[in-house]
Amino acid sequence: MQIFTVLRELDRPQRKVVLASFLGWTLDAFDYFLLVFVIPEIAHDFHVGIPEVAFSLTLTLAMRPLGAFIFGRLADRFGRRPVLMVDIVLFAVLEAASALAPSLAVLLVVRALFGIAMGGEWGIGASLAMESIPAKARGAVSGLLQEGYAAGYLLGGLFYLLLFDHIGWRGMFALGILPAFLVLYIRRHVSESPVWERARADAPPSLRETMRGRWGLFAYLVVLMMAFNMFSHGSQDLYPTFLKEQMHFDTRTVGTLTVVLNLGAIVGGLFFGAWSEKVGRRRAIIVAALLAIPMVPLWAYGGSVVLLGIGVFLLQVMVQGAWGIVPVHLNELSPDRVRATLPGFAYQGGNLLASITAPLLTWFAAQRGGDYATVMAVFIVCVAVFLAIVTALGPEARGSQFGADTAPPARS
Numbered sequence: 155m156q157i158f159t160v161l162r163e164l165d166r167p168q169r170k171v172v173l174a175s176f177l178g179w180t181l182d183a184f185d186y187f188l189l190v191f192v193i194p195e196i197a198h199d200f201h202v203g204i205p206e207v208a209f210s211l212t213l214t215l216a217m218r219p220l221g222a223f224i225f226g227r228l229a230d231r232f233g234r235r236p237v238l239m240v241d242i243v244l245f246a247v248l249e250a251a252s253a254l255a256p257s258l259a260v261l262l263v264v265r266a267l268f269g270i271a272m273g274g275e276w277g278i279g280a281s282l283a284m285e286s287i288p289a290k291a292r293g294a295v296s297g298l299l300q301e302g303y304a305a306g307y308l309l310g311g312l313f314y315l316l317l318f319d320h321i322g323w324r325g326m327f328a329l330g331i332l333p334a335f336l337v338l339y340i341r342r343h344v345s346e347s348p349v350w351e352r353a354r355a356d357a358p359p360s361l362r363e364t365m366r367g368r369w370g371l372f373a374y375l376v377v378l379m380m381a382f383n384m385f386s387h388g389s390q391d392l393y394p395t396f397l398k399e400q401m402h403f404d405t406r407t408v409g410t411l412t413v414v415l416n417l418g419a420i421v422g423g424l425f426f427g428a429w430s431e432k433v434g435r436r437r438a439i440i441v442a443a444l445l446a447i448p449m450v451p452l453w454a455y456g457g458s459v460v461l462l463g464i465g466v467f468l469l470q471v472m473v474q475g476a477w478g479i480v481p482v483h484l485n486e487l488s489p490d491r492v493r494a495t496l497p498g499f500a501y502q503g504g505n506l507l508a509s510i511t512a513p514l515l516t517w518f519a520a521q522r523g524g525d526y527a528t529v530m531a532v533f534i535v536c537v538a539v540f541l542a543i544v545t546a547l548g549p550e551a552r553g554s555q556f557g558a559d560t561a562p563p564a565r566s
Contacts, residue, residue, distance in 0.1 A: 156294050182333065184310050184330075185246065188326045194398055200257065214266065215387070221271055221274040223502075225274025226278065226492075227495050239337045292482040292485075293431030296479060303477070305420060312409070376500050378541075378544050379504025383505045384533075418474070427475075427478035434550060439542075446538045450469065453465035454528070511533075
C-alpha cells in the first residue's frame with residue numbers, strides 16, 4: 155500500500171509527528187464514539203427516551219467550532235505542539251468526567267464541554283503534520299490522519315465488544331482518560347512545525363487581516379464540511395442503535411459489525427487519500443461520494459449479519475474514502491498564518507450545521523415506528539449527491555507551497 159512507501163521516505167522526526175497526529179485524532183474519536191454505543195443504556199438508567207440522550211451528540215458537535223477557534227488561535231500564536239498537549243489532556247479528563255454524571259442534565263453539560271476540547275484537536279494535529287512533511291506525501295498522509303477517526307471508532311467497538319457487559323456505560327466513559335498518556339509521547343518525541351517556527355519571529359497579523367478577501371472561501375468550506383459531517387455522522391452515529399433497536403442484535407454482533415465498519419473506513423481513507431495525489435482532491439472526493447450510493451441498500455437492508463457486514467464495509471470505504479482527502483484539501487487551501495485555525499474552524503463550523511443529524515434521524519425513525527434503516531438510507535443518498543455537487547463547485551490547491559505566508563492560488 156502506498157502509505158507504507160510514503161512513510162518509509164519520511165525521516166524519523168517526520169514519522170513521529172505523523173504518528174502523534176494520527177493517535178491524537180484516534181483517541182479523540184475513541185472518546186467521542188464511546189457514547190454512541192451506550193445511548194439506549196443511558197436512556198434506560200436516566201428514564202428518558204433515546205432522542206433525549208442523542209441530543210448529547212448534537213451538543214458535542216455544536217460546541218466543536220468554539221474549540222476549533224480557541225485552540226486554533228492559540229496554536230497559531232504559541233505553537234502547534236504545546237497547545238495540542240493541553241487540548242488532549244482536557245478532552246480526556248472531560249470524557250472520564252462523563253462517567254460520574256448523576257443525571258442527564260449533568261451529562262449534557264459535560265458533553266458540551268467535551269465538544270469544545272474535541273473541536274481543537276483536528277485542526278492543530280492536521281496542521282502540525284501537513285507542515286512537517288514533503289508536499290508529495292500529503293495525500294497519503296492525509297488519508298492516514300483522517301482514518302484516525304475510524305481507528306478511534308474501531309477501538310471503541312472493540313472495547314464495547316470486550317468490556318461493556320462487564321463494566322457498563324460508566325466504566326466505558328472512565329476508559330476515556332487513556333488519551334492523556336499520549337501527551338508524554340508528544341512531549342518527548344514530537345518537534346514543533348517548521349513552518350510555524352520560521353514565522354514565529356514575525357508579529358502575527360490579526361485574523362481579520364489574514365482573512366481579508368478570503369471570507370467567501372471560508373463560507374464555502376463550512377458548507378462543504380457540513381455535507382461531509384452529515385455524510386459521516388449520518389452513516390455512523392446511529393448505526394449501533396439501528397443494530398440494537400431495529401435488528402435486535404446482541405452486544406457481540408453490534409461490536410463485530412462496528413469493527414467491520416471501521417475496517418472499511420480505514421481502507422477507504424488510505425486508498426482515496428493516496429489516489430487524490432494522482433487525480434486531484436475534488437475528483438477523488440466526488441468519485442467516493444457517488445460510489446457510496448449503490449452500497450446503501452445492502453448497508454441498510456442486508457437483513458443477515460453477513461450481508462449487513464458487507465454493506466457496512468463497502469459503504470464506509472466510500473464515506474471515509476472521501477473523508478481521507480479532507481485534511482490535505484483544507485490545509486492546502488489555508489493561509490500559513492491561520493492554518494491551525496481556518497481548516498479546523500471550517501471543519502467544526504460544518505459540524506455545527508450538521509449537528510442536528512442524530513436527533514433528526516432518531517425523530518424520523520420514531521415517526522416511522524423505529525424504522526432506522528429507511529430513514530438513514532434516504533438521508534445518505536441525498537447527502538452523497540449534495541456532497542458531490544458542492545465539491546465540484548469549489549476550488550482546489552493540490553501541491554501548494556507551505557511557508558510563503560500567503561494563501562495558495564486556487565485552481566478551478
